[in-house]
Amino acid sequence: MKMNFARIMGQLAMQFADQEALVNIERERRYTFRELHRLTNRIANMMRSRLGLRRGDVAFCILENDNLSLLHAWTAFKGEAAFAHTNIRDALDEHRWQMAFIRPKAVFIETALLPRYADMLREQGASIVCMDAPATPYEGVQCFWDLIEGMPDTDPGIQSDTHADILIYRFTGGTTGRSKCAQYTIDNWLAARDTMYADEQQSIALNSHTRYLHIAPVSHGSGLSFLPTLFRGGCTLTQNAADLKAWCRNVETEKVTTTLMVPTLVNWLLDQPEAMRHDLSSLRTLYYGAAPMSPAKLAQAQARFGNIFFQLYGATECAQAVCTLTPADHLGALETGRLASAGRPTIGIEIRIVDDAGNDVAPGTTGELWLRGRGTIGGYYGNPEGTAAEFADGFWKSGDLGYIDDAGYVFIVDRKKDVIITGGFNVYAAEVEASLNAHPAVQMSAVVGVPHDKWGEAVHAEVVLKPGAAVEPATLIEHVKETLGRFKAPKTLTLVQTLPLSAVGKVLRRRVREKYWTNEPRRVS
Template sequence: MNLGRYIRRTAAHQPDAEAVVCGPVRLTYAELDDLSNRLATALRGLGLIRGDRVATLAANRAELVVTEVALYKAGLARAPINARLGATEVAHMLRESDARVLLTDAAHLETARVAAPGTAVKTVLGYDGPSELGPGYAETLDGTAAEPVEVDCAPDDAAVLHFTSGSTGKLKAAVQTYGNRLALLRKSVMSADTRIGPGCRQILAGPVTHASGMPLMGIFFAGGCAIVLPRWDAEEFLATVERERATHAFVVPTMVNTVLALPSARDHDLSSLRQLVYGAAPMSPQRIREAWELFGPVLSQGYGCGETTSGVLFLSTEDHRRAIEGEDEELLLSCGRPLAEAEVRIVDDAGAPVADGEIGEIVVRGPDVVPGYHNEPDLTAETFRDGWFHTGDLARRRSDGYVFIVDRKKDMIISGGFNIYAVEVESVLHQHPDVFEAAVVGVPDERWGEAVKAVVVPRDGAALDEAGLIEFCAERLARMKKPRSVDLVTALPHNPNGKIDRRAIRERYWAGAERRVH
């Protein structure tokens, strides 16, 4: 098998159609096929063979897309590194991946200079030109013939070492195989809710090295165009939808929040949008309704992770409509039903399925679930049991198959012997019209062991007070679940993938505590 052949096929069918747009760079399918052939040939000329690792460290740019396609063609494994990470974390990822080649941009040359020594990296290719670390990307491609490259791979060959964002405190790599990536391509075109076709134009708003890049091969397989934002900017996102006549987009809830906060949001023509998929974190029903009002009836939601090679649960646009129009309002709290080939269960601590309505852990199996973690046999054995991936997410299932996430196992607060789910309290806080963003954590409490703490960012110009927010929650939750205290802040910490970093928030309150619950 070889995933790169689909680019070659689409290039033969529509060579002049746009494949990639990123800032000022616009690549046709013929150009994407040509450039990826040249890069694949150049990498093989460096002595790389099937299965060797290649790392990337750069902000969003068209060359990252070319690199991904080239690695598929050459049968190599990609180790994408989030561009926001520091030199220590980058060095760890280079060592863990055994990458022999690193492609980086000018902004990260100093990080590469610090991180690469002592690793397996032998060649550093500079996307912005040659440097003292190695040759330039363009110069290398200009001196390489564009012969077709198609290395045959086995389904269990590593395609991507997908490093987590480190929210658990340790960077680990889920080994996405070529079989997993082919399953990702299949599920992107199997459903009318996720499929695009020739002429469709999808905005990828986050780092294409991670979740935002998951749709790429499905777009190219179908003959659409990937519009990659160089960086996130809410105003530029809306301008890009209007200018490029984008039909599809993938965003995270934090991005939606920043768009909704723009006074000028309604000044843009968003009528070309057919689907706006959000995922990677929960979004409150109030925000979903506001987004529906702004963007129109185009919202859908995906739930998945690196270990499941993108989404495995999906809440469709029709599901959103039913909820917003009052037919089934509870659906706004759901992350959907199983998508494509994934099999999803809710199980107890022994791995046995729980009854509908009871809380258990989400487990997943299927062709898109990775075989394990790179160089982590103990963690793999703990997380992948009896063929099932244990997500660590607590949820309940409705009798018609809709899944409702309650919390992360590690984020559950135990106060006075009661289990309190941070997500449930956060969803109530987000119903308050003056709350822009909120996070709930457990903090030390001599009487209760843990107490519920809300950390809240007010909307611009809003006047919030602690007592009022606590009473707002008390009116909508069991009183034991209401926050015992509220801290008002100007911003919440986010991890490199844009999710609120609960671990960092919790650390502020547990630093120096004699006993830690988590």
């Protein structure tokens, strides 16, 4: 099917006209629906006429949330070239690898990064566009606002095939290995929009009064909420810094109704004094996802902030809400044990639970989740081996181990690669972490298998305590024994100041695991 997205967005601009559509908080930019539509038309026209970007070309974006919001889906879908959204918090070497891999024709970059990145970008041979005028001119670097000066705000007139044309690339988080490049069509993203409307409780989170604040990187899962908010007539607000003090101020000042956080940030918010000093009463929905959340911590958050929590389960490779645990589900879920679930499948998603041979397992049995829906990508860019290994008959093999209970709730037990096999028993790292994180002294933890002469692998934990807390490792080990049993409890436990986190706030178990398996004859990947 063909679509002129500029025409679609133009209809929204007429309907919601002077309502706020986008607010960039740090840069103090505000755009109504009409203004955002005209600006993104100008950007799309500039991409073609001044940068010469055509179908098949790629523009690489190393940008903060506010600047990336100008080049997000509502801009990409108006043009021919694809946008590659990387995380600005990734390392320079990771960006170097990503650009060498995807070979962009243009790179949009934060001006503050130019001193470190300019030489590397010139080596790539791409046009370099900085988002603000630099204090000192850089040879061969153009300024974004200069490029769009004088460009028409008329419809670019581009039609794209919603199922065939690739217009967005995103790199996987890399929590279990080297990142891969996911490729998306317009329909993949419209699936994200439509599944966010499938549950009637979403009308509380997404409507014409919505003010959705993004603190998580919009280059990743948070950005999937742009179109659902836009099509409902709501306002998207961006915050660049992962600063909870600033977030609390912004919620109060901007009357924020909706936000999304990874569980790590929710845990930190519980210990944030500013959360008590600022008026957060405008919040109606706090989405959380991207990593397991301790049921004990979630219960504390509910008691503190009310029944505003809404879990989303999805993935880079399946760009839609796969499962939801709604606020209504959260009521009484602690008593039923379903607070630990990912919720029920959304309308239109197929989930298979399979064994190692790809055969469906019996109901209630743990297996790997395979996902198929409109949001499921067709494969990885430039990676036929990865595509063949992880996709089958339209299903993406998620690598998540889980089961579905008799009421249809999906429980994610662990990542397939994070199963610790100790003495012949399978121990799931996420389950042990949930037990540790429930202890009142614990802020976060990472559980991995480490080499052991007797058991093959032994359960080991690294734990970060809350500020000012003190507890002995033996006490925490005993706590897990009491909640999960002796064989699942860590054999060893180390108190650490920090844990390695991905750019989107996930604990990188592989980084914790690697240091224990270096120079071992067998290594766990």
